[in-house]
Amino acid sequence: MKDHWRYTDPDPELVRSFSEFFSIDETMAGLLAARGVTSIHEAHEYLNPRISSLESPFRMKGMYEAVARIRRAVESAETIGIFADSDIDGLTSLAILIRLLEKIGHRVMPPPRRYPAGDDDYGLTREVADGLAAEGVTLLVTLDSGIRDIEEIRYAKSSGMDVIVCDHHEQGGELPDAIIVNPKQKGCPYPFKELAGVGVAFRLCHAVLASYLQRHNRTYLVCAAEGPGVYSTMVRNRIAEETRFHATPGEMAAAGLPPFDEAFVFGSPEEVERIRGLFPGTVVRDLIETERGSRDAAPGAGRGSMDICDSPLAHALALYNAHEYASSSKLAAFLESVTDLVALGTIADIVPLRGENRTLVSAGLEAFSTTTHRGLQVLKNMSWPPGSRDTGKKAPQPLRAKHVAWNIAPLLNTPGRFGQGRLTADFFLETDEARLAAVIADIMKLNEERRVLLTGLCDDFRARVEQGKFLAGESLIFVDEGEIPDGMCGLVASRLADAFGKAVITISGRVRNGLVKGSGRVNGSFNFFERVEPHGALFERLGGHAQAFGFSARPDSLPEIRDRIARSLGGFRESEALRGLHIDAELSLDAVTAKLVRDLALFEPYGHMSEEPLFLTRNVEVDFRSFGGKGTHGKFLFPHNPGIEAVGWGMAERMKEAAGGPIDLVYRLELNEYGGRSNPRMLIVDFDARARP
Template sequence: MIQSKMKWKFTYRDPEESNIGLPGVTPLTQQLLEKRGIMDPAAADSFLNPTIEQLHDPMLMDGMQRAVTRVNDAIASEEPILVFGDYDADGVTSTSVMVEALRKAGALCDFYIPNRFTEGYGPNKEAFQFAFDSGYTLIITVDTGIAAIEEAAFAKELGIDLIITDHHEVQEVLPDAYSIIHPKTSANYPFQELAGVGVAFKFAQSLLGRFPKEFLDLVVIGTIADLVPLKGENRVLAAIGLKAISRSTRPGIQALRKVCNIDGEMNEETIGFSIGPRLNAVGRLQDAGPAVDLLLSENQEEAEQIALFINQLNQERQKIVTAIAKEAEEMVCCKDGEAENVLVVAKEGWNPGVLGIVASKLVRQFDRPAIVLAIDEEKGEAKGSARSIDAFDLFSNCMEVRHRFKHFGGHAQAAGMTLDINQVDGLREDLIQLAQEKLSEEDYQQVLDVETTVDLTDITLKQIEEVNQLRPFGMGNPKPLFHLKHTPKEVRLIGSKKNHLKFQFQSEQTRVDGIAFGMGDLYQQISPHAALDVVGELGINEWNGRKNVQVMIKDLSVKEWQLFDHRGSTHIEKNIMIPPEEAFVAVGFQGETQAPCNLPVVQADSVTQGDSYDGVLLIDLPGRVSEMRDLLTKIKGQKIFVCYHLKESTFLKTWPSRDHFKWFYGMLLKRGSFNLHKEADLLAKRKGWDRSMVEFISEVFFELDFVKMEDGIITVESEPSQKDLQESSLYREREEQLQMERTLYYSTYNELKSWFDQYVNQPVKHVKEEVVNGL
């Protein structure tokens, strides 16, 4: 048995019960649509075929008309405009969209992105003062500003008109700005989950008076990279944006393609794992300006130089993350050996720009909300980022302890904050207390939301291509996870470090590969022919023009007990892995005291009913099959390892039949005597027996009083008793030994497993001694 590491949540109905009735779509795909709340053909068609027409009128947003009018007045009077952005991928794409839109509208404009290290997140008074001193009296924020209460008041004092466009969570009080464009402050706007770049795009559309499709290649980056729900307008913008970025001629996009080694069509994974991280890396390590310069560049050579620089920054960022994550993990692990309900770690010298990534790593490793802070002793501050588990809303819970922060903002699953150093311990205690009050043990276990169970025959190229019509996948529209139960034909380790597993599942008509990254440690825990339960994503692996279906495994389990066959092996310890948290024991029958892996050894006759272990090693053979049966009915084990050897085999010796006994007795009657010492080898050679068979027959006859034996001379008793061969204890012992070897040593794996299945972990019952004639 192998326990799954995550909690599998099965909430689906039978695919045949689907009610959509969409022509040309399989019941499985219809079920996926229903689970996403799409219950009729019209809604399904809109979801599967997103178009521009599904987007809402940007003028429905509060503050839009007022903002557009103000910008047009600035353009008419040649008043310069400053775009104030953020330093993440959403922020730099928002900035790029807004700057390019303003310039297309005829505005004089520039952009300003605060330095994460010297200024922190969001608008600040020093930046606004600098803007005013530089001649700006109109500032437009993008992807930031909704929490800038004091900064907005300061701008007003300076005489700056502040237009805020943002999408982050709205706090108790709104800034006193000239105009606020935010979906969540607009009661009449139908969709409230736009990314910052989506809001900027809506502004650009209103300002230009047309649909600016030339910005879609930027909109898709910010929308996917910022992890907003990919439903409603976000789904439309991401879907049509992926098509736009795939054919984009923008020099910055082309340059990013080159450094990321991207060929062909882009998808959400291309954005999320290649382009987004590189754009994010700039603001994590320095001023984010180069990222905007890259996206706005009109010169291919310039764009490629910037892209190479950004790629180098990303490589540096990866090294920094690895080093900090290692330190943070050690700080977590040293707390009484177990992670607290909420992780809050802080250290001087950590780079604040990468702490969100480190927090994500801690969440994945420990299944706990995590806050990672960099301490600045000179300022007396701790600044950092937080990430959370599904069951713990970071924004709402941190708002309950808002007094701990100097600055705070974010979402349910991600946030940024600044606080005084002396508030760190109090914050930790408060959040741990809130988690204890609100969360159960199950909430700390990562949940896999399983779409449905599929048979191996369901996993076809056609079905996977149909499922991919639900793309782009992301927040709010997760990539479907499927449950499959099947016995793999083959399991092997792959990868340069042999830390990944590859399975081959096969039926009469179907072959599916299963890839489990990072699960190589389970290799020795999966027995041959074990029925695996796996949860994973369906995919297509294309190599040299050939397409093969595969399952990218996220988690697996084995729900039945497992048999590991090491009979006769001389390298047992290399093939057995004992997890430190599991209880293993070695059991002997014949007084054996040495066991692999230095396990404690107990003798079978001392095992009591109900003794339970995770693993049981059988280190020697019993004298008879019934002894093994009795042990298996008493002891409970999820993994049983047969590790015994056979020093001398009865099975490989010739077993005499009743005809052999009759012939030998007849020969004695005819001859009168037989010299076992001198004639046994000659007789064995003439009859095609071996000497041990001659000796065995002689000893059985002697025990049954059929013959006399003296100094190796065998003679027939004058009045032999009438006895059956079964009355000979020697005969019975040899028969039992033969039966034991046949059953427990010379059987095939499947035969042995089948025999063990009768007794392992079965309810206690009285079983009659079985008569085994072979298997």
């Protein structure tokens, strides 16, 4: 086993508890543990993601103020302007907010909207603000942008606009003078910080719609009986306050509880009746009875299922949240109708696919199957896995996250990379089928140009890096030559980071208004942006995420930017922590079955920081065959297990040298469906022939 392979046996007690509770085999239970799941409750949430389990959107700092300002603008028929980033994350946010304004009857439609186009700089500009002011905008909402546009927002406000910043990027040292909705802003109590821009926009829309419900801003008592005692908490807008314990129900009634509108009780029928009797004249609901028939099933609606949650009160709150979600069919219907857009924007922005992102993407991929958006219907049908479309014999497979990431997202991100974000915006907003077909054709043509251009650029720069060009110390590749279009800088940087395991900065070859644009990328979990941000004074604009950011700068500042960042990176390079293979489970060859591969669907969707499981099989005898037009691909065959094959794309030469003796294999799994048969197939990630004696 190679030094950079990482595998740790999971806790056997945890594996056993998962296996017994969920009636899954120990391989599946071990994979749950390998993904950092540490309790029955976490496992249930992982295996059963539900929209109702999302945190209250009102936990996000600034949400109450943003909702109030949007409602005032709608009720006063003000002109609401929208500025969105030109990538998919920004433009799906735009589409969702426009749908919301239509839903709540905003009379000034369509709203004026802008996004970077042509030679526009990153983010909001004075020119954009001037254009919106000329259209009479009095409320500007920025989507997937704005958190660092300090001067531009100050200028917009001087033009008579109020501003709501709905963003997910890292804040700088100063915040704009605006209502800010961003889970990453300092002091925001919203616990999940990794939402994409469209995820934050989704939460904003959720909050606006929830504010129209009769239950908004009312207070509810939620309590759970445990033995002779009762745990209780007050809940307002799905935010639970301090938990109290009362030795008896009578003590709870005598405790001087704050006023509340209704009570929800989790307990036996007798316990519910006992508590109901303490509050005559108040509606007291049995949470078990309330939950039955809910459209969004909470964990274990049965009275004996408390083991799923960490405490009886946590179980009561989960049931209450499911009830709240189901209590308005119109709210739930709207949220579910836009989850396809939320999933697309989230996958495209390559945010970690865990926590609330996993919940949103799971719901969105399911919604893709019944989407009414004509453009998404067309692209969905173009993006099924090979061989999975209906041939009259079987239904197509569900759309998976990787097919969105590999097919749909790159296609729709292409126009923005060429300064033509209008095409992607039209894709999301156009309702005329003929015009939509023309838009899709234009996008596909641009995408083919992108693919050819990207391949040429990356081949050229890769060769030059191998010759020693563009190296800034041991840790940084700094590409400041060549004609890279602005929108291609990030793609080129990503490809070079993949190839060389270093931090990469690429600079566009075009100078406009005395500035050049650039992008920084790094693989893994290393926080590149954290090393760059202290040098922010060298940039005109700088913003982004830990592993991906963009900037604009003066050409004469580039040498100092390169030197300072190279020094700040220190000895960072292709470290074991960054590039190591983290193995999820060790399998014998006999355990590799078609059933196992099918069972892995439990762990969908896969994505950034939630990749497909990696498996290790040790000390296996293999035979070798090459295939492909030039024999560049290889197969390992197992003499004692003829139903399995292991494929190594582009690995034929290495595999031929290793054939014959025992080797250790690291691989992913898929089903090879051919001739009416389904056999497991290993997709080789790495192997080690050093296992031989």
